[in-house]
Amino acid sequence: MRHTWRWFGPVDKVTVRDAAQAGAQGIVSALHHIATGEVWPVAEIEKRHAEIRAGGLVWDVVESVPVSESIKTQTGDWKAHIANWQETLRRLSASGIRTVCYNFMPVLDWTRTDLRWETRHGAKAMRFDLPDFAAFDIHILKRPAAKDDYPDWLVEEAAKRFSEMPEAKIVALGKNIGAGLPGSADGYTLAQLLEKLRSYEGTNRARLQQNLVDFLSEVTPVAEQVGINICAHGDDPPWALLGLPRILSTEADYAHMLSQVNSRANGVTLCTGSLGARADNDLPFIATRFADRIHFVHLRNVTRETDTVPCSFFEDEHLEGGTDMVAVIAALLAEESRRREEGRDDHEIPMRPDHGQEILDDLTRGAQPGYPAIGRLKGLAELRGIERTLLHSRYGLV
Template sequence: MRQTWRWFGPKDLVSVDDMRQAGVEGVVSALHHIPTGALWTPEEIARRQREIGVMRDGAASGLNWEVVESLPVSEDIKKQKGDWRAHLETWKASMRNLRAAGIEVICYNFMPVLDWTRTDLAWRRPSGATCMRFDLTDFAAFDIHILERPGAAGELPAAVVEEAARRFAEMDGTRRSELARNVVFGLPGAAEQFTLDDVRRHLSDYAAMRPETLRRHLVDFLSEVAPLAEELGVRLCCHPDDPPFPLLGLPRVMSTEADYAAVMEAVDLKANGITLCTGSLGARAENDLPGMMERLGDRVHFLHLRNVTLERDGDALRNSFFEDGHLEGGTDMVAMIAAILAEERRREAEGRTDISIPMRPDHGQDILDDLGRKGQPGYPSIGRLKGLAELRGIMTALDHPLVRGA
């Protein structure tokens, strides 16, 4: 497993020096300042590579940009409206430029409107650490009483709707504003301060779209880009929905093993692959993460390893959850890493060149000095270092001759 770390660029409060000292082997990054649908030029790609390659004192970091997360897919492509064909050609041109710069792995997602959704960005745990959380009742309060989306109450369990009304009535103006900001934080362009009317406008564009239609648009997209990726030697990997169940009336198409299997079969090329995120997929109880790795591992090109704890206050599909420690929560991380190492050994026996799957310790709880740093939500320095150390310990133990030969 290739140990990587996500970096948001020069404005990230976690520095290249921090990554180097954490012992990571490669960097996951993206050109977040370039608008969705615009070209990633060779010059901009080279600038990010130079930024990753140097430490504060000018010394070489020894790190390289190894995975793109994410090369964004425009809403026009997802809806097949407006400038979607031009955006598709630009996406392919950006992929060519990335490959020319030596980058082989590109993560993307096909979630409409929302990149991810949380109701709390710094939820306090008993230890004093903070983490991100999705509270189903708080989200229902936002959807029904703040956003006032038509039909929202009919899509949620009756008990959740009733509790959401009570909780909303008890919220003061500060909490209501905070809740709205937290949900909107996961919207593309949220840094530009989306209004509730902006959110309503985005949602209206998908009001009549069924999941089958969005899946067809995903397959159409992959039918265009995956053959080129195969030709270039690029591995594409689709990130799952986060959380992996319907929200705000939006269609979801990458939430389960069956979803991934269908899309892999529809565009049956090695370049068409999976970002297996144990945190996103782990928020749906039916998902068997080690089993998914065993059955779909041939197409897993990128790994996000984190853990969530379900709070079981909704229904069989939807529940509250919080981002737990990497070795806590609902996913058996030892079984997960064992399945990953088994897949890598299988690839080695086949003579594949992509033996070592890039992995990053996804998210993490804010602990110690993280609590005062106020960095990117979900991406603390010390919390991720702790997670990486824990995961590295499992990897080292399971791959040790004493264990493999037992």
């Protein structure tokens, strides 16, 4: 696999040179300062390439070209936004980009209640606490009829949590849950979040699935023409939130998307952490079933507190948690071997060590939550060790 590293641009407190020293071969980045729905300017694309080259690496993967809420709901300027997305693909291809990641999560991107939760050994990790989230939904956001979406025991626990919650925790929950895409300056106040939720009235799960298919039907032919693989990141966490449907949470969800737009250019960002938050997602099997359409990989692990859906979980160390990382990597390496024999140009699958616990000097650096330097270096080293072992001529299994 090609070992990549996410970089949020010049504002990132972890530099491209840090990534190179950690063992990364390429960079995953995006132009977060360009408004969602707009065409990415050629000058800004080239500027980002130059910034990355100055640090000693190259820009391999775009994560993400955002999909606007207008596209997801097919309202407002959604057709113009699709045309702009197509044009951005053309410009990225002309600059040498061959892989573009995106997601189709309504309103919220990845969602956590705690961005720096303390683990048993003092590291800081991101966490999704289900009772805290329900308390936010019912008592802080005060979404109409929110109680109807939770079982009685959880409604009671959420009320208890809220009654004991200090003001600082209430404010923090609002900021953490209402945050925008990682690396962006976007985010929602409570009033703005409620307004965004109202914009999805009448958009049920089936409608959102069809809107994704409609979007892919328009952009995939352009991706084919310009030689780019587009790949959908899964829902994080992989279940409905705030009354909104989520449609890329399970193996069946991905199977539907891939079958409806059956092109190699339309593929998967396999995120073992996002899908791994559900006990009913078998990650080694998913990696094998969709191997031909996996264009980008996020390797991380979560520990679930229960096997129910939904559940509370936290971002564990890369080789801990509920996902058998050795089996997943073995499946990916087997696919790379198959692609090389087939003569595919995309035989090397880019992966990155996704998220990471803040450890050692990370605790004072103040980097983007989930994206520390040393925690990701540790994860990348562990993942590389698995890969080297599996490929070793004496001990290799693939």
